[in-house]
Amino acid sequence: MSVFDLRIQEIHEQLRRKQLSVSELVDESFKRIKEVDSQLNAFITLDEEGARAKAEELDNLSNTDETGLLFGLPVGIKDNISTRGVKTTCASKILANFVPVYNATVVDKLNEAQAVMVGKMNMDEFAMGSSNENSAFRAVRNPWNTDHVPGGSSGGSAASVAAGEVYFALGSDTGGSIRQPAAFCGVVGLKPTYGRVSRFGLVAYASSLDQIGPITKNVEDAAYVLQVIAGYDQHDSTSANVDVPDYPSALTGDVSGLKIAVPKEYIGEGIHPEVREKVLEALKVLESLGATWEEVSLPHSDYVIPAYYIIASSEASSNLARYDGVRYGVRADQADNLLEMYKETRSQGFGAEVKRRIMLGTYSLSSGYYDAYYKKAQQVRTLIKQDFEQLFEKYDVIIGPTTPTTAWKIGEKIDDPLTMYVEDILTCPVNLAGVPAISVPCGFDQKGLPVGLQIIGKAFDEATILRVAHAYEQHTDHHKARPQL
Template identity: 70%
Template sequence: MSLFQNRLPEVHRMLTAKEVSVSELTEESLAIIAERDKKVNAFLTLNEEGARASARALDDKLASGAARGLLFGLPTGVKDNIVTKGLRTTCASQFLNNFQPIYNATVASKLQQADAVTIGKLNMDEFAMGGSNENSSFGPVRNPWDLERVPGGSSGGSAAAVAAGEVFFSLGSDTGGSIRQPASYCGVVGLKPTYGLVSRYGLVAFASSLDQIGPLTRNVEDSAYVLQAIAGYDAQDSTSAKVEIPDYLSSLTGDVSGLRIAVPKEYLGAGVDASVRETVLSALKVLEGMGAVWEEVSLPHTEYAVAAYYLLSSSEASSNLARFDGVRYGARVDEGGGLLDLYLNSRSRGFGPEVKRRIMLGTYALSSGYYDAYYLKAQKVRTLIKQDFDDIFKKYDVVIGPTAPTTAFKLGSQTEDPLTMYLNDILTIPVSLAGIPAVSVPCGFAEGMPVGLQIIGKEFDESTILRVAHAFEQNTDHHKQRPQL
């Protein structure tokens, strides 16, 4: 059995007892990647020499008896839009094919401080724009449960690497559901923290008012460990929140007696696959049997969330991606036609079709004469969606529903229909617009593919959603199922 099947405390016990070394954990990770990743395509860049050097240093640290970090010795992968000093960071785009960052993102530094071992950088939709990981310029990631299906996106590589047992945990980023939706499709746990809880410094921006980094893990307890290591205020991030970081592990009590659950009727209505709906209702019965109570509620502005999200995120993307011009770094196509031709040729050949589509949409929405009609109106809708959640949380502790309306779909089945693709995030987008936390935890299977249960909480109340997810997990065995690659 792979060492990565163990819970984090068990791995730490094995390391302390000298039953296994960090170098052995690292070598197993690299061996599994060599065997499986040619099928899955989760990794874009491997950090073999750096990982082995880190493992040797940690083995020495263990032998010396020095204090160890929270994630000591654990092999991990990092989504390729999180910059890592000296380790190629591409955002899965040809524009940044050879980009070597000269500094670490704050979360990358925190992983080092927690004594994790970074194995490499993970595949994604180009510049995090997509919901299937088919927009990567390095080829799509494949779902370990069915190699003919998508893993979800944009953090598809982060979810697939954990599901395939290649790393112990990974980091992804979530703008409109890009951690939670792939977690649902790949049968792992994906946590989107409250906006501002985890530093965005060093995250290549897609939509700055929505982007948030979070962990993908095999179980909820491991998710609490990783969040504990990466959360906290960062002066280098102007949107970082100065809040006290609680002990997330102490919240995993297994007790949900008296918990008040809101189930939005919009999350179980038209467009949600019948098998997904039944799986989620079965999960609610499990929680009910543990002493929780649930009621159907309404989040009336949910129907406007997708339209508002794509206007806002595309507008911010148009602004953020203006810096990629072929002058300072990245792709440069200079055919001697002058500065404007340099911009045109570099951006035309460096960006893929989905990135271009969103730049065009965002530029239009921000243009003179259209700003009030589109961007400003979308911001007003965002406020209404946030108010819907605020009203619900006056009476209920958590909101629960499916993470995605369907299970993972076939590769290539929606690439020619971007509007249908966008609707796959209809259940995750409202949470991102409101800036509140949510976790996706495996709750069953439909036609052999994983289904995710989305547990949504009040802002900065990650402790509650982790408690509920962990309690559910302790009374089911869905998270223990593994794909047979």
């Protein structure tokens, strides 16, 4: 059993009693990375020197009774989250040597909570992808079966937590990029309400959809990490000035009287039978604990994928215009004039998927097409948001699968982007509506690949989805399973 399988409270108790040191935790992390990461490619950059220095500093604290909430825990940070003095590449050639001069707000909060960053996690380039095959450096592999994808775009974060390389990791979720890889890798992934966690220092993909959240081994850990990173930030104009409740205290295990909505669109056509079966089994567990569920409808579900990809690509087109070779990042050195430098820098620096989305977004925003595409997609987004609001007038949570299938083989869908896009059909609605959702393990298919259960809540009601997820987790053992590497 790895020390990383212990609960946070158990680790902190050992640290207080001097049965364990932070340096030993960090040693365990780097030892595991050296053992297995050549099979996974979960990391882009390691900060061994910085992590060991931080560990020594924490071990030398004279008063360990007043330690931070995440004291001594090794963490991996997705490589689109700014880290001062440590490369932040977004898994793109265009930022291959970019070293930020400031931390993202979430990184500062982790430092205040005395977590220890061990490195930056691999991802789909600029967070664009559902398989982590779009990294400019190397594809990440699923620790349950290295022939399969780990999901994306936070595939490195999910794979590293599942493989026991770090205690927890941060990811970002634009259309499911925390929850989908969490489902594929058999770990817990939480996408908070839009505005609950500061985006300051997160490299923007689609600004109205992006949200940072934790990937952990269990629900309790997710509650602790969210407790640290949540809250208003004056540096982020989209940050919500809403009180942050005590998330760990919400894990009461009580779901009696809970009303669950199960959209028929989430368990019907297109959902693999084994995935549907595991979700229905999970609902039976919650029923046995006193909850009730009813089948409902989200009538605008068919429009989720087109609306999402028009909005996300349009915002990406705008956000990625800043990468022009002038201010930072890679610059093409064989250009004859300024325009040629722009073209060559972007041509050489961006990968195929990023170019595809920039082109789609630029077209959607262009003169004569803005109203027909981008404006229409935003109107559909409002209808999707209203679908959720109407259900939440009657129900406490919405439950379904996180993904329609389990993890597919590497290379199986990379040449068919439309098929890949449809894999996000169950996660994208949450981002369009801005509400919180969590994915927890709910079993395995016949190939031994994990299945994820998605629990969706009302805006700023992360406490309820954590409570439901924790109650389910306490009566199952799926979260305790570990891949054999």
